[in-house]
Amino acid sequence: MYGVVVCPRCKRAKGVDLKQKTTTCLCGFEIRVVPARVRARANTARELAPLVGQVSAEIAGGLKAYREAAAPVRRIRPRDVHVRVIGIASKARDRANRVRVAAVELTRELEVFSMEDWDRVLTGLGIPHPEEALAALVRANLVLEPTSGFYRAVSLSPEA
Ligand SMILES: [Zn+2]
Known part of the structure; x- marks a missing residue:
């Protein structure tokens, strides 16, 4: 055990x-x-x-x-997070990996990310149906929803 x-x-x-x-x-x-x-x-x-x-x-x-x-008012959210994540994810070799890297990098930046964050990044990557893409990651146990409406990648290592 x-x-x-x-x-x-x-x-x-x-x-x-x-x-x-x-x-x-x-x-x-x-x-x-x-x-x-x-x-x-x-x-x-x-x-x-x-x-x-x-x-x-x-x-x-x-x-x-x-x-x-x-500290509800002082919560800092850097403006260029989405741009940075899109930049990294767009270098991945195929669509499945771009989606995975997007989740990992958003988690690294924000600890947990919302559907709004996800939409922005996937739109930036030119990937349609962001909700379906996220649901597939959740089904594959690569992404968790620790709090309702907020998501995080299970592992932060890029190849896992
Ligand atoms: Zn310790």
């Missing part, structure tokens, strides 16, 4: 074999593996990776909501 634990110090999600009593986070903190604190469980290591992404997205979604509540 495998599970996802969250580091109490840096709030990163980490996959762990539940036979282990402790696991060391990337930040150096030794996390105690206590059943009550396991956020998600999986039977195989293979099923674990998407769960880690999901818990990370939940944490990011919660942090975003918290930040927005704390």
Whole structure:
């Protein structure tokens, strides 16, 4: 049995074999593996990776909501995000990869992106039916919807 634990110090999600009593986070903190604190469980290591992404997205979604509540007026959104994402995605080798790279780069820039962000980028790339393209990514477990109407790529590595 495998599970996802969250580091109490840096709030990163980490996959762990539940036979282990402790696991060391990337930040150096030794996390105690206590059943009550396991956020998600999986039977195989293979099923674990998407769960880690999901818990990370939940944490990011919660942090975003918290930040927005704390500073709703001062939320900064650089104007050229969409232009930058379109620039990177347009270099991908085919349409499927352009769509994937667009989701990854939007996530990198914004943590989570809205349908409006997605529309703008796909329009800029000349790809029709942005909603269908996004739904296909969600079905393929490449994109999650951590909060209703907001999306994020599961993995930020370009080739995964
Ligand atoms: Zn940590």
